[in-house]
Every structure is written in C-alpha cells, then in structure tokens.
Amino acid sequence: MKAYALLGGPTDLWPEDIKKRFLKAKYAHDLVVGVDRGSLYLEELGIVPDLAVGDFDSLKPKDLSRIESNVPDIRYSNPIKDWTDSELMLQTVFDDYHVTQLTILGATGGRIDHFLINLLMLLNQAIRQFAERVTILDQQNKILFFNPGQHSLQQDLTYPYIGFAGLTGVKNFSIKHARYELDNFSANYPRVFSSNEFLPHQPEFEISFDEGMIAAIYSKDINRFHNL
C-alpha cells in the first residue's frame, strides 16, 4: 500500500494539483494521512484522512471535533516529547500500516525550524531504515532520501536540476554519468552539491556512498516573483 501525507506547511507551496493527487489516492485505496493542521486542510479539500497524527493544539475545538468525528485512526502526540509529529507519523505508517511508499506534502516553507524537522526526521535512528521509501514534494522541489549504498537516479522531466545534500557527514560520495561528476568526496559535516543535471540521452545516473544520509533534491525554477 502507498501513502500520502499532508503536513501543516504553507498552502501556497503545495503542488498545483494537490486535490487531484489526494482524490486519486482515495480512489486507489492508498492511505491518506493528515499531520496536525494538515488533517484540517484535507477536510477542507473534501477528503477525510484515514489517519491523523498530531497534538492538534493549534486547532480550534470545533475543527478538532470534526476530525475526531470522522477520522478512523487518530494518534495523539505529546507536545513535550522526544518525537516530533512528523516522526510519529513515519513510525505509524511504516510500522503499523506497512506502507511501501510515502509521499509527503505541506512539509516545506514557512517557519524554518518546522521545515528542518521535516527534512531531517529520517535521521532518527529508529526510522532511518525507511528513508528510501519517502518523497517530499512541493511546488518546485521533489526530495528523495538515500542510505549508504549504490543508487540509480531516474530523470524526471518536470525538474531540470538535481542537487545533492549530505544531511550528515558522508564518506566516499561519488556521482557517475551525470553533468558534474564527483569522486569519493568525504566530509564530516553536511555539504550541498547543487544544480547537477542529467546528460542528454542518459535518463539515469548513479550515486554511491559508504556512510551518512543523502537527500536528492530535484528542482525547477518558478516565477513566483512579485513585481519590484
């Protein structure tokens, strides 16, 4: 089973077709998950989550009642806690629902401490094993996560650029058959390699590394600029 989760990040960074994506997930009997305010956003899109996770302390009582009256599985997190709502959601969908793939929306933008929690949650040792099943998606970025090993990256024509961020130090990070190659890079702190590209007629390239976690960030430019 696949899963789609909506978090509470700013709605103006959602992919344009977000409602269609969640409706499609519902029709396919995929698991639809709301995290905290994301549960309310799903309700407002006309979609009842199968699972809601959060402390819900920013919701009005009537909005929380609405969620409590129609969501079949609700996991309440403790506001003073070691695990964040996002981590609890990951643990629940992988350990309890055994989902094979999870796409997360509403995870970017807004308060930067919130975004970093979502970007770095897979470093939690207890859920790190699930990293390669997770995708974070917004209006102009798609993020995949990789544990050590050798991995093929597939071109996605929506996104002309692909950057790599070591979320930790990394050991022997190599990129092969891409526009910019890298040979056994090691560092004991996070480092970003931005704006790589797929070569013409080569819709796939390879990365490998021995230690750490790497995020592959597919991205495109968007004209979101105000007039100056």
Next chain:
Amino acid sequence: MKAYALLGGPTDLWPEDIKKRFLKAKYAHDLVVGVDRGSLYLEELGIVPDLAVGDFDSLKPKDLSRIESNVPDIRYSNPIKDWTDSELMLQTVFDDYHVTQLTILGATGGRIDHFLINLLMLLNQAIRQFAERVTILDQQNKILFFNPGQHSLQQDLTYPYIGFAGLTGVKNFSIKHARYELDNFSANYPRVFSSNEFLPHQPEFEISFDEGMIAAIYSKDINRFHNL
C-alpha cells in the same frame, strides 16, 4: 562596518521593509552586496550595490552590463567550482572588507538545494570563524549561527518562537532559563529542537555546547495561506 547582502531567492519571502533596509544601509555607508541575481534585484530597487558576487550566468547580457557599468567591485565566480557564490561572498566581505556584522536577505525559499547551500555555507572550515557575525532574514524567520561555547540569546518581540537546529552533530548542548530546557544533549547527526520560547519577564536565555554548529531560528506565524 556592517554589511547587507541580497541573494537571488524568491522576492515574496523578503521582509516587507526590504527597500527601506537597504536605503538605510546606504545612508549609513554600510556595505551593500548583491549575489548573482540579487545584484539585479538591488538595481531594480534603485540601489547600486557596492560589491557584486556571482557567475551571473542566469542574467541577460543587458542586465549584466548594467551591473558591470556601475558596481565598483565585482567578483566573478567560476560555475564549476568548489566554492559557491554565497561562500565567496562571505569570504570577500569578512576577509577583504573586514565587516563586523552581515545580514543576508533573499537566502530562503524556492529551490531547496539553493536554500540549503545558504543555510550550511558557514560550515565551510575557512569561514566558520565568522558564523556569529551572520544573520539570515526573511519574512517570518531570523537565523543566527553559533560556534561552540556559551551564548546569550536575546528576545526579539517580532518572533514568538525560537528553535535550534544542530547543523552538524553536537556535543553537550544545553538550554537554560527558557520555556523548554535541555541538558547536555549529544548526537552525531543534525537534530532540530523547535518552538522554544522566552519565559515571561526573562528576555534572555542561555545556550552552550562543546562541538558542532547550531543555528538559532527565531520565527513567527504568518497567514500566507491561499483560500482552499
């Protein structure tokens, strides 16, 4: 001398009063810096940068000519390079201009690989010593950077929340006299502690740690949500 730099991030995340900030900097004879497309944005705001840094490869020839004809100091970066434009800018303002404080705008949002470059650039060993002189500012976040030691955090009433992100592993990270205290936390990978607060009548609290780099993220909620 203080410095203010504008990077090429999405303009809709700029602080509302950005033009006033740069005009004030000009009047005070602070250093005004444009990085890549940020140089053009400054020109379009009616402000001529004192220094421009970048490869400028995304600019139209006429826009680059405009910058080349009136900016007194231009540093061209190499697109295939070890150092990013942001790192080259930091090195230039601190090593060559000896500025005491640097505020960076236009560093957030948009392509996530670009944002992470800006968030993590101070981990570069050659410029890490300048971390505590740098502030990243956008519409709803203010980020300060800290090297190991003991530091006082001052309340800023603009921002009700303060989160901490280990940008690396950290050793013995403690938070004292805040809403949520922390006692000698250590981890060998980045970890985020979000949504802390200043205590009533206590406009300052203390953090300390022995190894790593920590970003303090002051933030506020903003209603940027589209109607659903």
